[in-house]
Amino acid sequence: SAVISQKPSRDICQRGTSLTIQCQVDSQVTMMFWYRQQPGQSLTLIATANQGSEATYESGFVIDKFPISRPNLTFSTLTVSNMSPEDSSIYLCSVESAHGQYFGPGTRLTVT
Amino acid sequence: GENVEQHPSTLSVQEGDSAVIKCTYSDSASNYFPWYKQELGKRPQLIIDIRSNVGEKKDQRIAVTLNKTAKHFSLHITETQPEDSAVYFCAASMNNAGKSTFGDGTTLTVKP
Numbered sequence: 001s002a003v004i005s006q007k008p009s010r011d012i013c014q015r016g017t018s019l020t021i022q023c024q025v026d027s028q029v030t031m032m033f034w035y036r037q038q039p040g041q042s043l044t045l046i047a048t049a050n051q052g053s054e055a056t057y058e059s060g061f062v063i064d065k066f067p068i069s070r071p072n073l074t075f076s077t078l079t080v081s082n083m084s085p086e087d088s089s090i091y092l093c094s095v096e097s098a099h100g101q102y103f104g105p106g107t108r109l110t111v112t
Numbered sequence: 113g114e115n116v117e118q119h120p121s122t123l124s125v126q127e128g129d130s131a132v133i134k135c136t137y138s139d140s141a142s143n144y145f146p147w148y149k150q151e152l153g154k155r156p157q158l159i160i161d162i163r164s165n166v167g168e169k170k171d172q173r174i175a176v177t178l179n180k181t182a183k184h185f186s187l188h189i190t191e192t193q194p195e196d197s198a199v200y201f202c203a204a205s206m207n208n209a210g211k212s213t214f215g216d217g218t219t220l221t222v223k224p
Contacts (some may be wrong), residue, residue, distance in 0.1 A: 033210045042201060042214045043156065050203070092155065096210035100146055100158040 002027055004104035012110045013083055020079045021107045023093030027074035032093040033050050034066070037106070043092070049076045085109045114139040118215025125192050126223050133218045135202035136184040142204040145178060145185045146212065152197045157201075165200050192222045203223070 003026040013019050034046040041084060047057045047068055055068040069077045080087050088104040115138040124171055127129050134163065137145075146161035162169045169176050174193075178185040187212045199219050203212035 031210055042216045044214070045211060048211055094210055100161055101210050101212065102158070103155040105155050 001028070001048055001099060002047070002097055002102045004093060004095060004102060005091060006104040006107050008107060009105065010108040012112060015084055015111060017083055017084045018079055018081045019083065019109060019110075021093075022077045023078070023104055025074045025095055029097075030073070031096065032070065032076045033096075034068065034076075034078045035092045035094055035103070037090045037092060046078070046091075047048075050101050080109065083109075085111045087111050114142055114204055114206075114213040116202060116213050116215040116216060118202050120218060121216065122166050122219045122221070124221045124223065127192060127194060129192055131187075131189045131192050131196070131220055131222075133187045133200055133202070133220070134184060135186070135204075135215050136182075137204040137213075138183065139204070139206065140180075140183065141206045143207060144205045144212075145176070146203050146205075147174075148201045148203065149175060150201065150217075152198075156201060170200075189220075194222050194224050196220060197222045 005024045007022045016024045017094045032049045033042045037043045045058050046061045047055045049055045049068045049070040051070045051073050088111045090108050091102040118135045143164035148156035149159045149161050150156040159178050160171050160174050162178050167221050173190045175188040199217045202215040205212040
């Protein structure tokens with residue numbers, strides 16, 4: 001199974017600011033995925049991050065709000081831009097392997 | 113796009129009883145159906161999965177069944193234990209396990 005780490009684990013941010021979340025995987029993976037889990041809710045896919053190309057965003061999510069970088073096969077970042085309280089959520093990165101999908105520990109974001 | 117419905121939203125059973133959680137999906141092209149367990153404050157963990165070329169899969173006390181014609185799949189937990197208490201999510205995807213559509217989750221409580 002893949003070992004995934006995320007930074008920061010949690011943060012409290014002010015409205016209007018931006019936060020960049022880092023995701024590191026212990027092995028090379030073709031695709032990395034970013035999910036959002038709002039309090040008490042299910043997981044929603046934000047985008048798929050491919051190395052060497054632009055991320056693919058799901059309906060309702062746009063690059064200006066959630067820019068993603070994928071500089072190599074083990075690392076990705078998700079930025080939450082111009083934050084509002086509605087962005088308060090847990091953000092999880094994820095990878096797929098031959099044995100299924102694995103999630104990072106998540107970044108708990110609170111926007112005040 | 114894919115839509116996954118999950119029932120029930122909450123389930124309470126006595127220790128030793130069985131628990132069944134059901135999901136339906138809308139996209140007949142979906143061919144991979146994982147189940148995740150998420151304990152409070154932790155990341156989702158894959159517990160079992162099934163592909164569309166298989167009708168049933170079992171792993172100790174956990175089993176999953178798939179009815180492709182009816183487009184529904186179920187999680188069965190036998191001899192439940194208090195440590196089975198968690199939120200369970202079903203998901204569906206097409207080929208790409210990392211790009212999944214999740215159900216809304218079922219909060220399972222096992223009473224000792």
